[in-house]
Amino acid sequence: MDFNLPEEVTSLVEMTRKIVADVSKYEAEFHQTGKVPQAVYDVFKDTGFFGLSFSEENGGLGVGLLATVCVQAELAHLPPQFWADVKSSQGPQSRIIETFGSERMREENLPAIIAGDLVVSFALSEPHCGSDVSAIRTNARRSGDGWVLNGAKTYISNGFRAKKTVVAAYTDKDKGASGGISLFLVPTDAPGYSFSGTLQLMGTATPGVAELAFDDIELPAEALIGEEGKGLAYVMRGLNEGRLAIAGTALGMGEYALELALDYAKERPAFGGTLSDFQAIQHMLADMALDMRAARLVALDAAWRFDQGEHRRDLCSMAKLLCSEAANRTADKAVQIYGGAGYVRGQAVERIFRDVRVTRIYEGASEVQRNTIARQLLRD
Ligand SMILES: Cc1cc2nc3c(=O)[nH]c(=O)nc-3n(C[C@H](O)[C@H](O)[C@H](O)COP(=O)(O)OP(=O)(O)OC[C@H]3O[C@@H](n4cnc5c(N)ncnc54)[C@H](O)[C@@H]3O)c2cc1C
Numbered sequence: 001m002d003f004n005l006p007e008e009v010t011s012l013v014e015m016t017r018k019i020v021a022d023v024s025k026y027e028a029e030f031h032q033t034g035k036v037p038q039a040v041y042d043v044f045k046d047t048g049f050f051g052l053s054f055s056e057e058n059g060g061l062g063v064g065l066l067a068t069v070c071v072q073a074e075l076a077h078l079p080p081q082f083w084a085d086v087k088s089s090q091g092p093q094s095r096i097i098e099t100f101g102s103e104r105m106r107e108e109n110l111p112a113i114i115a116g117d118l119v120v121s122f123a124l125s126e127p128h129c130g131s132d133v134s135a136i137r138t139n140a141r142r143s144g145d146g147w148v149l150n151g152a153k154t155y156i157s158n159g160f161r162a163k164k165t166v167v168a169a170y171t172d173k174d175k176g177a178s179g180g181i182s183l184f185l186v187p188t189d190a191p192g193y194s195f196s197g198t199l200q201l202m203g204t205a206t207p208g209v210a211e212l213a214f215d216d217i218e219l220p221a222e223a224l225i226g227e228e229g230k231g232l233a234y235v236m237r238g239l240n241e242g243r244l245a246i247a248g249t250a251l252g253m254g255e256y257a258l259e260l261a262l263d264y265a266k267e268r269p270a271f272g273g274t275l276s277d278f279q280a281i282q283h284m285l286a287d288m289a290l291d292m293r294a295a296r297l298v299a300l301d302a303a304w305r306f307d308q309g310e311h312r313r314d315l316c317s318m319a320k321l322l323c324s325e326a327a328n329r330t331a332d333k334a335v336q337i338y339g340g341a342g343y344v345r346g347q348a349v350e351r352i353f354r355d356v357r358v359t360r361i362y363e364g365a366s367e368v369q370r371n372t373i374a375r376q377l378l379r380d
Contacts, residue, residue: 005300009067016074019043023078030079031346040082044116050089051114053241054098058110065241065303069248073296076252080204080355088158089113090245092238092363093122093166096183100226100234105185109164120185121162123153123212124235130155131368133232134177138169138214140184147171147224149184149217152196155362159210160195163188167214168231181231184223192217203354240316242363244306247299247316247323250359254295254327257334257352258288265337275337284333291326298322314376321369324359331356 005013026037044050053068054060063071068090075083088094097109097120112118129135138151149169156165165186172180186193197211226234262285265276275281299322302315334349335342342349360366 003297005066005070008063009070012063012067013070013074015047016071019047020074020077023082026082027079030081036081041085041116044083044086048114049086050116052086053090053094053245054110054114058098058106059114060110064307065244066300066307069244069251069299069303072245072248073252073255076249077256079351080249084158085116085119087245087249088119088121089116090242091122091157092235092242093120095241096122096166096225096234096238097185099237100183100230101185102222102226104222105225109185118164119158119162121156121158121165121210122238123156123159123165123167125153125155127152127154127211131365133168133181133235136168136170136181138167139173140169140171140182140219142171143218145221147184147219147221149186149192149214149219151214153212153214154209155199156210156212157362159212160198165212166225168235171228171231175229177232179229181235182228183225183231183234184219185225186214186217186219186223190217190219202357203351204358236313237311239363240311240313241306243316243320243369244299244303246359246363247295247302247319250320250323250327250356251292251295251299253352253356253359254288254292254323254330257327257331257349257356258285258292260349261285261288261334261337264341281337284337288330288333291330295323295326312376314373317364317369317372320359320364321366321373324356325366327356328360 023040023043026040029037048061051060052063052071056062075086094113097105109118113120124133126136126138138153140147140149149167151169165188167184167186168181169184170180171182174180192215194213195210196213198208199211200208265281265285266274268275299319302319305312305315331353335353338347338349341347344350
């Protein structure tokens with residue numbers, strides 16, 4: 001059994017490390033202005049990062065999920081705002097369009113997404129429900145050849161910048177979630193589409209997440225993604241891959257927090273030595289290393305198996321659950337090792353502590369991942 005990464009993944013990781021080192025010079029400017037310098041987007045465009053998880057057949061790099069997770073872990077050293085669009089291009093919405101969209105839908109959208117010119121958001125959560133997808137109220141009714149969409153969504157990442165949104169809506173409530181939910185690709189400039197608010201966040205993304213409202217939006221028949229009533233199945237498949245990408249993000253944040261804490265502990269003078277002389281600190285570092293190593297192995301195993309065609313939802317859930325929980329524990333310990341300095345804005349550990357928190361919540365909170373794993377265990 002060979003636990004080493006394949007050569008092509010290692011070289012992609014090395015290339016990403018160089019890009020991360022280069023792009024990090026824009027961090028100070030970003031912290032001053034609150035705006036991501038255009039040069040950062042340009043680097044990711046030029047290197048083809050928006051096409052990472054798309055197949056070569058569709059114009060992407062076709063590197064697979066193992067490579068995607070490893071690259072995402074490297075990008076996670078940078079402020080999330082720098083790679084939010086790259087992550088979005090790997091999110092469930094992209095996977096759903098690529099896997100289930102018609103040929104025409106793929107041709108119309110994938111080249112622009114892969115070029116980094118089209119941001120598509122994903123709208124599942126609603127004001128009254130997130131984990132319980134079956135409770136969504138957004139609905140689409142048939143009208144002539146097409147559909148009329150009504151409803152509201154919340155917490156939508158990139159909702160302000162997206163030109164299109166993948167929207168989950170009931171097309172037949174009587175059939176329940178597994179046969180009654182369908183997905184639509186909706187242009188954000190369609191009459192009746194509006195942004196009803198912004199929610200400011202603890203970390204991760206400016207200018208926050210969007211609240212959306214759909215008021216009698218008329219959609220053509222081609223806006224339906226795949227088959228009517230299969231929306232929940234498509235979402236679950238898209239989320240499997242999206243959860244692996246988030247596992248990569250959390251993994252990278254946790255590993256970076258460990259790296260920073262280790263350096264700090266070795267340098268920070270204390271009681272005639274350095275922090276690293278004390279067993280309390282050493283044990284924290286040991287637990288952080290243990291957590292992050294276990295997280296890495298579980299995430300890479302799940303991603304590698306996915307690439308081999310083993311699309312196991314429980315393994316994707318385990319990867320997201322362990323990486324996000326381990327990274328949160330590690331970031332918390334890193335702040336503790338930094339002491340007061342860890343609580344000060346401008347320190348990377350302080351930023352990571354805030355940014356990593358959401359990985360335990362979005363695209364299925366930790367409790368939902370545990371439910372998925374348990375359901376599979378009890379079924380076997
Ligand atoms: C920064 C950010 C970005 C987001 N981006 C998007 C996006 O782009 N698109 C989108 O559609 N959504 C997005 N979300 C929403 C996110 O996916 C939801 O917040 C998440 O699914 C949880 O739903 P909820 O907030 O409604 O919590 P709830 O479902 O109300 O759950 C609250 C708590 O109860 C727990 N809980 C719920 N049900 C159970 C159960 N059966 N068993 C045990 N525990 C349970 C949950 O785990 C959670 O801890 C985003 C959220 C954030 C914070």
